[in-house]
Amino acid sequence: MKDTENIFAILRAKKMRLTKTRFAFVTLLSESPTPLSVSDILSILQTKGIVVDKTTVYREIERFIALGILEEVSLGDRKKYYELASEHHHHLICLECNRVEDIDIDESTLVQQEMKVNREKKFQILKHSLEFFGLCNKCCV
């Protein structure tokens, strides 16, 4: 996980300004244990007393993805979620309460198969999305 100082260093290097919105945005992302949607981000910022327009949030996300700081995650619903770029990992999503948990799995056989596809099919796999759905301990009666 990139720590916040590291991120601010990247921003400085790119001559990006340190606005208070941006500061709060970085802090919020680094503190969140789960991926956040734009509406999540807006409401968290609001509770911190920072009123931002959704356009700003969408544009900030765009910039951070371009810099490789943020990653987009699909969790099965209509929204996009975002988390700081980090060690490649996946998620457990509870179908009942929507809680999201990180999970590390051994992808070696998956990667082997991807390489096989790259060789044999004429399709070059660049990334994959792998998410697990089920019931968390609270919802699993």
Add this chain to the structure above:
Amino acid sequence: MKDTENIFAILRAKKMRLTKTRFAFVTLLSESPTPLSVSDILSILQTKGIVVDKTTVYREIERFIALGILEEVSLGDRKKYYELASEHHHHLICLECNRVEDIDIDESTLVQQEMKVNREKKFQILKHSLEFFGLCNKCCV
């Protein structure tokens, strides 16, 4: 892949009426080599001279999913896609032209790890979503 006769039998058993829209809907789904979005379905029906409201399509999808005939697929964008329930498989999605291809992969190690999570973590995995993104042979210059 369930063939159309099989589907019609299910519909009859459930006392669901065979409207011309429904007939076209089943045909279209069974003929499509790739998952379809609601807008895909609407425009294909239109080219066949069948004018349907999007509400009808959404409700038809809902019924078919409840019957286990249809499955929902997320392909990374904001839309949901649908395909006939069939052998469990995954997709190759071209990031350039958005073409979708089916892919069969060996999931045995994945399933083993899921069972391990079910045992060790208090999280019961019920399903997963695994999609591959990259460049198809036409777009891979």
Add this chain to the structure above:
DNA sequence: TGACAAATGCAACTAAGTTGCGTTAGTATA
């Protein structure tokens, strides 16, 4: 301190999906 451009806010928009309700039309039965 002033100037420049990055960053922001606002309004208006599109696209995906949902809901309620009145109307249409398959289908079983007589």
Add this chain to the structure above:
DNA sequence: TATACTAACGCAACTTAGTTGCATTTGTCA
């Protein structure tokens, strides 16, 4: 073949996620 029941449908109005253009604000550096 006519009738009645209700599944299926269409329409309008709505919500939510995300986008675009443009005028205004505000960090930052000289």
